[in-house]
Amino acid sequence: MELRPNGLYCAPGDFYIDPWEPVERAVITHAHPDRAHPGSRAYLTARAGESLLRAVVGPEALVEAAEYGHSLKLGGAAVSLHPAGHIPGSAQVRVEYDGEVWVVSGDYKLEPDPTCAPFEPVRCHTFLTEATYGLPIFRWPPPAETMASTHAWWRANQEAGKNSLLYANPVGKMQRIVAMLDRSIGPVEQVTGLPAPERQAGDLPRLVLAPPSLHNTPWSRQFAPASTALAAGWMRIRGTRRRRALDRGFVLSDHADWPSLLRAIDATGAETVGVTHGFRGPLVRWLEEHGRRAVAVDARFESDL
Amino acid sequence: MKAFAELYAALDETTKTNEKVAALQRYLSAAAPEDAAWAVNFLVGRRPKRLLESRKLAEWAIAEAGVPDWIFGECFQAVGDFAETIALLLPPAAASTNLPLHYWIEQRLLPLREADDETRRAWLVSAWREMDEGQRFAWNKLLTGEFRVGVSQNLVVRAIAETGGLAPEVVAHRLMGDWLPTAEFWRQLLATEAAADISKPYPFFLAYPLEGPVEELGEIGAWQVEWKWDGIRAQLIRRAGHTFLWSRGEELITDRFPEIEAAGAALPEGTAIDGEVLPWQGGAPLPFAQMQRRIGRKALGKRILSEVPVVLMAYDLLEWEGRDIRERPLEWRRAQLESVPRDAALVLSPAVEAGSWEELRRLREESRARKVEGFMLKRRGSPYRVGRRRGDWWKWKIQPYSVDAVLIYAQPGNGRRASLFTDYTFGVWDGGKLVPFAKAYSGLSDEEIREVDAFVRRNTLERHGPVRMVKPELVFELAFEGIQRSPRHRSGIAVRFPRMARWRRDKKPEEADSIDTIRGLL
Structure with missing residues (x-):
């Protein structure tokens, strides 16, 4: 396994995992825009993620879907996909060659999520982990607790006759929230694509779920009076919420928090851990101080949310 | 809590x-009086004297967290x-914890000051263990005294006034001066009639900067014009045989300025003068940096007193013969002020005479030579108001100096700017090299800050702790007020209030100014 200009490459299997540029064969951990790009000749994805990937790469692309745990031969390597618990259809990629096992986890979380299969620990020699939230200040409250405060906020807004604008990543996070919503509180509207639908005159106050990019735009302002909130792990820090001039921040992440990162890494039994995305440095140093071999791996695309 | x-x-x-x-x-209407008093105390920015070093607080938290x-x-x-x-x-x-705020402050926080480190540590750890996350955060804020929460004094005043059914001006006045956060204080704050406190200053009236052309103010005859002095805004009070000098930050600074205290002692009973403390010599102000030399000192020796003498530049009279005269028109107050006995340390801010705005505009050109910041324009018929208000007082400042400089270092900001590169150091040319010239933090829009932040991340040449040295590429126009020689700065020059006036996307780094050009401004 090596890092090439196009991305992470597996020589024995002649394929890339989440390549940055078009390649012959791409194995995709999940369909977020920093991981899946159109233009490659052939894609491999988990069955549950097929439709999301299809939406990104277009109807012409060659997409092969595999069940979780089903082992495939790619060149000399045995490849299987295992649930990562990140978003619907997200997968860890297990690659075995010559008795060596690698697991490329993509993004993952350990919290329960009604929209996707739970993270499955896979034993390996080398584990590639994300570190989006690789600092001990990132510790997620139980999702049920976050939803309870979200509901309280929504209910108070309904009572005050205000709209509730809740921003969330439209791929994954939004579906997760919708699946946990208490629909008895009021009407719900979901905005996933652009152009976003206009507000209708005479609309009752409602919860509008929208992509974060629509915050503080002419579109969002037509919902006034409204209270605004964002659901993301970054909302653990007051500064990130205040800087965006949001009224509320709900800590709900599809990434692993610090305790989960350590637990997941431990469960793999890996001798070597590659760390990519986010707070690479601190996690590498921590792992080394705890007797594990760890290296920082650069990623071309870093997402903010 | x-x-x-x-x-x-x-x-x-x-x-x-x-x-x-x-x-x-x-909160205030539900809180017990002793809790409300403490809350107001912190919300208006008052804090107990430093309780312990942040370093120790961090050390104990780290141990408790096991990291x-x-x-x-x-x-x-x-x-x-x-x-x-x-x-x-x-x-x-x-x-x-369900224990009230005053318990946590009086029984758990204030005693920390007297305790030794081992005891402090034990007390703090047990406090953290009794609290949930939100409470710990508020508690830590109380401990460190960095209590900013985006609430201005005006908002606190409004809330108290609404709680007690009082006029905001009355509340603002009662919050001035020295008070202790006790249940008794809270009751007096909300009382219909308050007991007199002889030291209590009046809330300061603050001016807005003039926005449109000065002609829009109408007839020049309706305006009193004064030079805008650059010193410390202060109120000098003489009551019941005592003299008090208050800064705008509501700090009692009487003993810092013995010259002014002496001048105050000569005032008649029941006098309050609004003015500016200025370092002053030979009938003109000294640079403000001289004043800073004096402010920083605990003990004032003979030498500093003779090197940096100060005066109170008096410009308004708020109390006369024991009566609050703030509602009287300015011209009336001014006439009274001119009759107040003066001495060497009490100078009357001269009224600037001009027959037309045009003439005043020409006089304004003299500001720099006179070491003032421009003009204050005050409506002759106006009362002395409370806080920052539009309409009756305007500051008409001179254009700041400006220089084009290149971004060379960046570091992350604090608070809501944390994790964004918002604090910048700018360089100007000295031969073929860029020398650091000034630091600036303000002036860019959020949009521009994000853009610069992205630039910094992509163009880091070296890292020194949190500081990034970046590719010298972005040019900004910096504005600043004063300029002085300074052996402590690498460029040999120190400037006052530097900020980013605009991003010069049209300029290449080679086109930035040189240190020689800037020396020319001295």
Whole structure:
């Protein structure tokens, strides 16, 4: 396994995992825009993620879907996909060659999520982990607790006759929230694509779920009076919420928090851990101080949310 | 503490002033008087004297969290707020306290000052263990005294006034001066008739900068014009045989300025003068940096007193013969002020005479030579108001100096700017090299800050701790007020109030100014 200009490459299997540029064969951990790009000749994805990937790469692309745990031969390597618990259809990629096992986890979380299969620990020699939230200040409250405060906020807004604008990543996070919503509180509207639908005159106050990019735009302002909130792990820090001039921040992440990162890494039994995305440095140093071999791996695309 | 932590969260969660006032009012009307007094104490920015060093606080939190030292720094950089970093880093909370705010402050916080380190540590750790995360955060804020929560004094005043059914001006006045946060104070604050406190200053009236052309103010004859002095705004009070000098920050500074205290002693009973403390010699102000030499000192020796003498430049009279005369028109107050006995340390701010705005505009050109910042324009018929108000007082400042400089270093900001590169150092050309010339933090829009932040991340040449040295590419126009030689600065020059006036996307770094050009401004 090596890092090439196009991305992470597996020589024995002649394929890339989440390549940055078009390649012959791409194995995709999940369909977020920093991981899946159109233009490659052939894609491999988990069955549950097929439709999301299809939406990104277009109807012409060659997409092969595999069940979780089903082992495939790619060149000399045995490849299987295992649930990562990140978003619907997200997968860890297990690659075995010559008795060596690698697991490329993509993004993952350990919290329960009604929209996707739970993270499955896979034993390996080398584990590639994300570190989006690789600092001990990132510790997620139980999702049920976050939803309870979200509901309280929504209910108070309904009572005050205000709209509730809740921003969330439209791929994954939004579906997760919708699946946990208490629909008895009021009407719900979901905005996933652009152009976003206009507000209708005479609309009752409602919860509008929208992509974060629509915050503080002419579109969002037509919902006034409204209270605004964002659901993301970054909302653990007051500064990130205040800087965006949001009224509320709900800590709900599809990434692993610090305790989960350590637990997941431990469960793999890996001798070597590659760390990519986010707070690479601190996690590498921590792992080394705890007797594990760890290296920082650069990623071309870093997402903010 | 529970209600107070919720108040803190509620204030933090909204950017709308009406909602902030409503949250404050909800808290204040439900709180016990001793809790309300403490809350107001912190909300208006008063804090107990330093209780302990932040370093120790961090050290004990790190031990309690069971993490290595180095990770605290990493976390602080991501969070940008010391109290919050500790609250987020401590082990998950298992308790929540129902004990009131005044208990936590009087029984648990203030005694820390007298205790030795081992005891302090034990007390702090047990306090953290009794609190939930939101309470820990509020508690840490109380401990560190960095209590900014986006609430201005005006909002607190409004909330108290609404709670007590009083006029905001009355509340603002009662909050001035020295008071102790006790139940008794809270009752007096809300009382219909307040007992007199002989030291209490009046709330300062503050001016807005003039926005449109000066001609829009109408007839020049309706305006009193004075030079705008650059010193320390202050109020000199003489009552019951005592003299008090208050700064605008409501600090009693009488003993810092013995010359002015002596001048105050010569005033008649029941006098309050509004003015500016200025370093003054030979009938003209000294640079403000001279004043800073004096402010920084605990003991004032003969030498500093003779090198940097000060005066109170008097420009308004608020109390005369024991009566509050703020409602009288300015011209009346001015006439009275001119009759007040003066001495060498009490100077009357001269009225600037001009027959037309055009003539005044020409006189304004003399500002720099006169070491003033421009003009103050005051409507002759106006009362002395409370706080910053539009309409009757305007400051008409001279254009600041400006220089084109290149961004060379950047580091992350604090608070809501944490984890964004917002604090910049700019360089100007000296031969073929860029020498650091000034630091600036303000002046860019959020949009521009994000753009510069992205530039910094992509163009880092070297890292020195949190500081990034970046590719010298971006040019900014810096504005500043004063300029002075300074052996302590690498460029040999120090400037006052530098800020970014605009991003010169049209300029290449080679086109930035040189140190020689800047020396020419001296």
